[in-house]
Amino acid sequence: MRETVEISLQVNERAQSLRIEPRETLADVLRDRLGLTGTKVSCDAQVCGACTVLVDGRTVSACTFLAVDADGGAVRTVEGLARDGVLTPLQQAFIDEAAFQCGFCTPGMLMAATALLEENPHPTEDEVKEGLDGNLCRCTGYAPIVAAVLRAAEAGR
Amino acid sequence: MKRVIERGPAPEPIGISVPRRDGIEKVTGAASFTTDLTLPGLAHARLLRSPYAHARIRSIDAEAARRHPGVIAVVTAADLPGVQLEYGHAVADHPLIATGKVRFAGEVVVGVVAEDAATADEALRLIEVDYDPLPYATTVEEALAPGAPVLHEKAGRQGAHRGFEEDITRDHPNVCSTFRQAWGEIEDAFTGAHLVLEGTWHYPMCYAFAMEPYTSVAEWKDGELTVWSSAQHPYMVRDDLAHVFHLPLSAVRVIVPYVGGGYGSKSYTKIEPLTAALALKAGRPVRLALNVDDAILTTRGDGATVQLRSAFDRDGRLLGRQATVRLDSGAYAENSPLVGRKAANRLGGPYRIPALEVTCQVVYTNTAPASSFRGFGAPQVVFAAESQMDEAAEALGLDPLEIRRRNLVERGERPWPKVRGLDAKLADDLALAAAELDWSTPPAPGVGRAVCVSASDAGSEPVTTATLRVHPDGSVTVLCGSTEIGQGSATALAQIAAGEMGVPLEKVRLVQSDTAAVTYDRSTGASRTTTLMGLAIRNAARDVKAQLLEWARESWAGEDAPEPVLEHAGIRVGDRLAGWGEVVRAWFAGDYGEAIGRGYLRKAGETAEMPPFWEVGCVGVEVRVDESTGEIHVEKLVTIGDVGCAVNPQLAEAQDVGAAIMGLGMAMREELIYEDGNLVNGNLYDYRVPRFTDLPELRTVLVERGDGVGVYGAKGGGEGALNPVASAIANAVRRATGARLREAPFTPERVWEALRERDAANGR
Amino acid sequence: MIPRFAHRRPRSLADAFAAFDAAGGDCAWYAGGTELLAVMKMGFAQFGTLIDLKSVPELGGISADADGALRIGATVTHREIERSPHVLRHLPGLAALEREVANIRVRNTGTLGGNLAFAEPHSDPATFLLACDARVELAGPAGAREMAIDELIVGPLTTSREADELLVAIRVPAPAAGEGRAYAKLAFFERPAASVGVRVRVVDGAIADATVAVGSLTDLPIVLPAAGAALAGLPAEPAALDAGLGAAIAVLGEIDAIPDHNGSADYKRHLAGILLGRAVTQAVEEARAHA
CATH class of the missing domain: 3.10.20.30 (Beta-grasp domain)
Incomplete structure (x- = not known):
């Protein structure tokens, strides 16, 4: 069946x-x-x-x-995320901060961070870490991802 | 990120943090990994694994599975006559599918190929395997005990890689290999010593957790084999496939798309022979995509026990070091014999040790096979060695920095006979790390700091080629066998080509990792790519420039023609600079053609001495310990990225940070646990890797003193910052609490136990 | 791979029971799926039909009465609970606990009813709700009934729910005057090492009565009446509390704890003692606010 x-x-x-x-x-x-x-x-x-x-x-x-x-x-x-080839500020920030290496976690990371920023457009560093804690990255050691999300938030001000 | 730059200038864009060239693909989801590949007629494979740690296979009844609708092929070892089933790097002891017996719980026994993975899954449940369970040994102690069950009744054949013949011993049937590193008069060193320290350290089996699990697609056409795989070393996989299927090297094509993380775990051959065998039987292209639970059973890092004894004089100078290292290599040798060699070498490390004797045994156990993993023997032994250095400092009343300063080899000094002199100023790195930790200011009560160092003979072997094509418009295509595993090779190598050719980065295209399209590279590992492939690309650039100079002479020869002169970005002919493209066009007399540069690198000339470079590590930490629960909070983590020349500083920093956080995970939580013959935490619920909220305050200093063998003094990074992390945390905990940790990972319970031991020792 | 199944999406309780009947018992109730799909994927369970309860209106929603008694529908997600104004106001300890459950994606889909019905021994909500004297409403074709958490969860992964019954809602009583409820846990890996839920009622500056529940030490969350009794009479002042917890901690020290990856039985009991202190301190603080 x-x-x-x-x-x-x-x-x-x-x-x-x-x-x-x-x-x-x-x-x-x-x-x-x-x-x-x-x-x-x-x-x-x-x-x-x-x-x-x-x-x-x-x-x-x-x-x-x-x-x-x-x-x-x-x-x-x-x-x-990108429209007509234009990256979102978050995607651009990921490139600027080298917030990925192998890139396998990146699609999920971007979606989690997108949701985080839609709910809280100006998070603190701790809010970013707490908010993304359920997304794993094995390459970057996370620091560049935190920087990228904060940078995107700043760009959205 | 801070930078210390004491090197000569490098031509742009070398030394500039240009954005990653894979950036747009990776942030838009366009980047294609092996798992994303589809082919016409693609069939899907699933695997049946052994539930037993050690058992004979009496019989396999797969008839019901073969008859299941949608099933294309059911494959056991018996179905593969003519295939050379065993392969391996040092020892060819690993059958691509179980032959007669299984040696660990999780070994592949049957492969099923079906129209879709769900159907293959259903068919797996219809297979009956009759096992005759055997006694098993899942620890080194059990494997070396008298009367221990023997994993391999006969010695394995010589593996694909020569050079291990002397190491492959059978002094105990479960010892896979033994390597001894020794120099100086070891007895004398201990006889005359002021202080002798002895201890035993344990480092766990770890799992690399590359987020993309192993995935391969294999397709046969006219007797030729093409395999797409998540492999770090496409050429080595090619060599093994040719051997397994009795094919000429030219009949095997291995293509590596983007790789979702490697960290050494995708070095060497993994599931490719099995995938190819399944495709052969299915008569269709086959995709074999493991999940994480399968991947944990495919490769792990070697667990280690390190018994270390060191002798010091009254001033804290090392007189001798003696060690026995036992690595838990699992059921098959894989690359552990090489890990064993490196572990032994890396106990010599950055210190001047007049006498050393290290014996490293690689031991078979009934566990998942161990192989390469970032750090490659160094994390295991540096944990012991650098812990003992702090113990010596404490015993002698010396500052931990001072005892290290007194023992570090100088730049240019050989750490041991017949190796390349150290290419780093480690004492200066140590000072930088100490400064970042505010070393001279005493920490608050309950807080401890430590700085540890390491030196690894890195780079593997300098056997590498590159091809550089100059097109008539002056743009450049570089063909190279290095793999983009996330480390940024696609960016850094293009920067080197652009810098060497004097062309804008936008005019350089890099093609990687296709054994039918690009030229040979030994491997992508051992932190070698930027340094060694960088040199091969430089050599290719030099080669093509020499040709272009010749072409300019031929094209523009004449009575009163000026002699063409080679310049950085073209050829000067009189008062005119001809670009590379113009030279190509002139020589072919039209807007077509191209010049081909060949770059070779071998054990000769500047890369004659081994290792090609040293990868040093220098890490500082500050920790706070919650004595009530045993939780360690790593509050600061300092890494000194001593990379000679940072071709792309942002990416070099990223390697350091990523390595250090991986080291943090291994020091704090990561450990594969076997109970009753089975891996009991072989999934990501129970095997915990670092998360965002584990992130300490990070400080990285990039140090560029131009002292490496690579372009403009570059040398490798990406492992160094991992190696000293466990020892640094253990030493900092000791200074914060008085408790000494000798077993990683430092789970809260282990810390709590160590605190209770401290209290018992203090009579509390 | 999740084994094949048929999918039903009833729009009312009556339809849900009819779907169960039609499936002839070879079926499972399904809501968030965060536990169920995981075990199906691992091959530990297979069902002919999954009956999706998310569209059954009787099972949704969070309400509070005037006193602050809460009623939480079984299909309410963890995420809804952590952000519910009712929960934040009347039982902040539950909101705080829910914020720490698994990860945000699991909380977005996983439900409180599913968590309790799965009876995972490490369940945070089960442990805390046990301390809060919460009750669950069940409904089946034969009618409705209500029971306490420890009547529902009777063993590891085992409940007293009949196969054709389902959880409708969870009721948490309103805090009495001077009552405070708090939860503390330690998790070093995915599952908690130990957790303690505490309810205290403070009268005239001292603890009048208390409930202590402990999770993750044994194969189901347990209430320790002797520990609650040992808290009674303690002055509700931080310093005095710290000094007076010994007797209650000694009760926790008698738990027949099961060792796991977090540590030995001894260590886990030790952690429970630490957590008791943390939870009591917090509960007393909350009690003051309700005084």
């Missing part, structure tokens, strides 16, 4: 209707069905944050979030 369901959702402001199996995660659907491979899966256990995307403005672990639960919702991924 292989049940499928129809879901309709907005992904990066584009309407998508898909027939999927209920067991498919949002990461599966984004990566394999929609070709949005920017979202990465690492720990596959909701710990590392590499697969962080926004569903209706909330961060979720796409690796363990059923795509059926995004039905009717609005999903934002790293591919939806």
Whole structure:
């Protein structure tokens, strides 16, 4: 028995209707069905944050979030940040501060930081660390990421 | 970031923090990793792993799995006749899939290829394996005990890499290799000593947690093999694949897209032979993507026990050092014999030691195989060595800085016979770190500080090539085998090419990591890329410039023509500077053609002496200890990035910070734990890596004294700042509380126990 | 990989029970999925049908009565609780605790009901709510019932909930006059090493009565009546409290703690003692505010 369901959702402001199996995660659907491979899966256990995307403005672990639960919702991924080739201040700050190395955590990190700044546009350094504590990076030692988020916040003033 | 610059000028953009060239791709999600690759007809593989630490495989019943709809192939060792199953770097002892027995819980026994991964998963559950469990040894002590279960009944064949023949001993059937490093009269050193200190230190098995787990895609076409993989060393993987499948090197193509972190854990061959074998049986391109839980079972860092004895005179000068190091290499040798050599070498380290004798044994245990991991033997031994230096200072009433100053080798002095002289002023680095910690001001009660140093014989072997193509418009393409694993090679190497050719960075394109398209590089590891590939690119630039000068002579020869003169960014012909492109166009007599520069690097000339460079480490910490719980709070972390010439200062700093925080994780929390033959914390819930809120106040000083072998005095970074972290924290805790930590990681319970031991010793 | 299943999304409690019935018992209630999907992915559980409760209106929402008694719907997420004005006002210790649960993504999707129903031995909310004398409302095809947290959680990963029953809401009583409730934990790895929830009632400058619950030491959160009794009579002053905690800490020292990656039984008991001090101090502070 292989049940499928129809879901309709907005992904990066584009309407998508898909027939999927209920067991498919949002990461599966984004990566394999929609070709949005920017979202990465690492720990596959909701710990590392590499697969962080926004569903209706909330961060979720796409690796363990059923795509059926995004039905009717609005999903934002790293591919939806820049518009017409113009980077967001946060993306630019990541480049300016070298806030990534291998880049595998970066899409999730950017989405988590985007949500953080949308909720708290001018965080303190400690608020950045607390807010992003659930996103792991193994390369940078975090300091450049903190600097980048603070820089983006400053740019938004 | 502070910078200390005592080197000559370098041509721009060398020495400038230009933005990373992979930046836009990586912040927009466009960067493509192996895991993002799709191919027409791509099939998906999943693996069945052994639940037993040590067992004979009596039989495998995979019929139901083979019949499961959507399954394309089910592969066991028996299905691979004609394939050379065992491969390995030092010893070819690692079968790509279990042959007859399993040697650790998690070893791959069956591979299933199906139309999709979920179907392959379902098929795995239909496979019955009948095991005959054997006694196992998951610790070095168990493996070396009398009557211990033997992992490898027969000695492994010589591995892909020569040079280990003497190390591969069988004095105990579970000893994989033994390396002895010795010089001077060790007995005399201890006989005449004023102070002899002895202790045993334990360093845990660690997991690198590269965020991209191992992933490979293999495709066979007309008997030729193409593999895309998250590998640091594409050429070494190529060599192993050629061996496993009896192919000429030219029939194997290994392509490495962006790699999601390596830290040594993606050095050498991992899942590529298995993926290729699965693709061979499936008759389809196959993708094998591990998850983190699988990756932990694929490679880890060597755990170590270090018994260290040192002799000092009354002034705190080292007279001799004697050590026995045992590395827990796991079920297969992988690269541990080399880690063992390096561990032994790195106990000599930055000090002048008249007599030394180190024996390092690499021991097989029924655990996941250990191999390269950032620091490569150094974190394990530096923890012991630098802890003991502080113990000596304390015993002799010396400042910990002073005892180090009295023993450090000078720049140019050989740490031991027949090696390259140290290419760093470590005493000056030490002073910089001390200044950042405000060393002369006493810390508050309950706060402790420490500074530790290390020196690693780094760079691996200087065997590297590069190709530099000059196009008719003057733009440049560089072909090189170095991998972009996040360290920034794509940026720094392009900067070197631009600087050497005198062309704007925008006109340089770097092509990396495709064994069919770029020329040979031994490896991307041992902190070697900027230094050694940098030299190969410089050599390629020199080579192409020499050709272009010749071409200019040929093109513009004439009775009264001025002699062309080579300049930095072109060729001067009379009062006119001809750009490189113009020379190409003139020689080909049209707007086409190109000049090809060849850059070779080998153990000769400036890179004749080994190691090619020393990678020094200098780290300071300030800690506060909560004595009620045993929690250590690392409040300040200082790193001195002594890199000779920072080709890209921002990226050099980033390497130092990243390495130091990884060292912090290993010192504080990281440890793989085996119970009853099984890894019990083999997932990211239980294996805790550093997080944002663990971040101390960081200070980095980049030191550029131009003393490395690389371009403008560059030498490697990226590991040095990791190596002394555990010892620095342990020494600072000692100074804060009086408790001595000899087992990493310093979990709160271990600190609490050490505090209770202190109290017991003080009669409290 | 999550094994295949069918998905149902009832819009009312009655529909939910009907879906359960239709699935013939081979099904699981599902809300945030942060625990359930994880164990399914690991291959520890497989169900023919998942019944998604997020669209059942009876299970949502946070309300407070005039006295400050809270009713938290079972499908309310951790994140909603940590930001709820009702919770912040009447039970700030719960909001603070929720802010520390896992990570923000888990808190955005994981629910309080799911956390309690999963009965993970390290559950922070279960330990604290136990100290707060909270009760849970359950509903099933046979009707509704109500029980205390320690009647619900009866073992590691085990509850007294019938398979066809589901958690509807969690009720936390209003603080009595002079009452304070606080929670303290230490976590060195993903799961806490030890945690202590405390309720105290302060009358005339001294602790009149108290409840102490301890989590992560044993395989389910426990209330230690003797520890609560040992706190009674202590003056509600920081210095006097520190000096007088010995008897209560001694009770914690008798817990048959289970060693884990955080440390030995001894060490975990030691941590519980430290945490008791922290939680009592905080609870007394809050009690003063409610005096």
